[in-house]
Amino acid sequence: MGRSGSGGVTRGKSRFDDIYVQPDPRAYFTRLAPLDYEIPHHAQPVFRQVAAERAAHGDSRTGGLVVLDLCCSYGINAALLNHEVTLAELYERYTSDTASRMSPEELAAWDRDFYAERRRPDALRVYGLDIAxxxxxxxxxxxxxxxxxxxxLERVPPGPELRRALPEVGLITLTGGGSYITERTFTALLDGVRGHVWVSAFVLRTVSYEPVVRRLAAYGLRTTVETSRTYPQRRFTDEREQQYAIQAVRALGGDPSGREEAGRFHSVLYDSRPGGAVHAPVTGGHQPDHLAGADGSTYRD
Structure with a gap:
């Protein structure tokens, strides 16, 4: 996804800033297709399950659950959450000859019809945050x-529009943005929400999510993570990027064999909910592998 902030650690990781400043997502899909960028595909069933559990949990908000997708870029997670469509179909759509002949305005109109026809009956309100x-x-x-x-939010506090919207948010999601945002962004968000907010985040194994976990714990959120289950994000752009990833994973105490050494970035799913909440794993049936911290968080790096 795109970047919602600029405070994360990205040294050694290839950047794709140019594909997030285009008027439409064609360059995004064209550039990422050869790299098999796939984390939104893995997040689709997870976010649907977590959103359903969060909606069933209920609170005093009106109008139903609102999801805030961090580093939302062109709304890919929202497309997959709320519509009967796959990531593979989106790649095919936006790299097609038909799409290539359209203006950005024509593509947006084409998309509005496409998504309206495929909208799920349980579709949720989705807000997006990204500096692109x-x-x-x-x-x-x-x-x-x-x-x-x-x-x-890595640099400035929320503006008036975001401040007005934050009290409506009940679930925060993240894929691919953990390299660019830090606990500063989460602090700004959690200072503005109302009631219980859950966080579901896919974070690359090359960066430590521990500062965020500790900050979430300060707001009463307990984080579970299953380190034995990882999700491939994309292929490396070159050997230099692969060596960076292997070294970064090792520096954090991880084992890159079979994952980064095999040629792809891998992410881990972190699930944060109000302390004491009991929930089933959302990672395909495996039991969470974690350690409980003295602050009430549950975390293992």
């Missing part, structure tokens, strides 16, 4: 996001 203004604008124009924000 063109990407957020397109996601809104295509009907994927009900609201979109471009505040860089």
């Amino acid at each position: 203004t063109p990407a957020v604008r397109y996601a809104r124009d295509a009907g994927l996001l009900e609201a979109g924000f471009t505040d860089d």
Whole structure:
């Protein structure tokens, strides 16, 4: 996904800033297709399950559950959460000859019809946050996001529009943005929400999520993570990037064999909910592998 902030550690990791400032997602899918960028595909069933559990949990909000997708870029997670569509179909759609002949405005109109026809009956309101203004604008124009924000919470506090929206949020999701945002972004968000908020985040094994876990714990959220189950994100762009990833995983105490050494970035799923909440694993049936911290968080690096 795109970047919602600029405070994460990215040294050694290839950047794709140029594909997030295009007026539509064609460059995004064209560039990432050869790299088999697939983490949104793995997140699709997880986010649907977590969203259903969060909605069933209930609270005093009106209008149903609101999901805030961090580093939302062109609204890919929103498309997969709320519509009968697969990531493979999106790759095929946006790299097609038909799409290549359209203007950005024509593509957005084409998308509005496409997603309207495939909208799920249990579709949720999804807000998006990303500093890539063109990407957020397109996601809104295509009907994927009900609201979109471009505040860089790594640098500045939420603006008035985001502050008004945050009390509605009940679930925060993240895929691929853990390299760019830190606990500063989560602090800004949790300072503005109301009631119980859950966080579901896929984070690369090359970065430590521990500072975020500790910050979430300060807001009463207990985090579970199953380190034995990983999710491939994409192929490496070159050998230099692969060596960076292998060294970064080892530096954090992980084992890159069979994962990063095999040629792909891998992510781990972190699930954060109010302390004491009992829930089933959302990682395909494996039991969580974690250690309980003195602050009430559950974390294992």
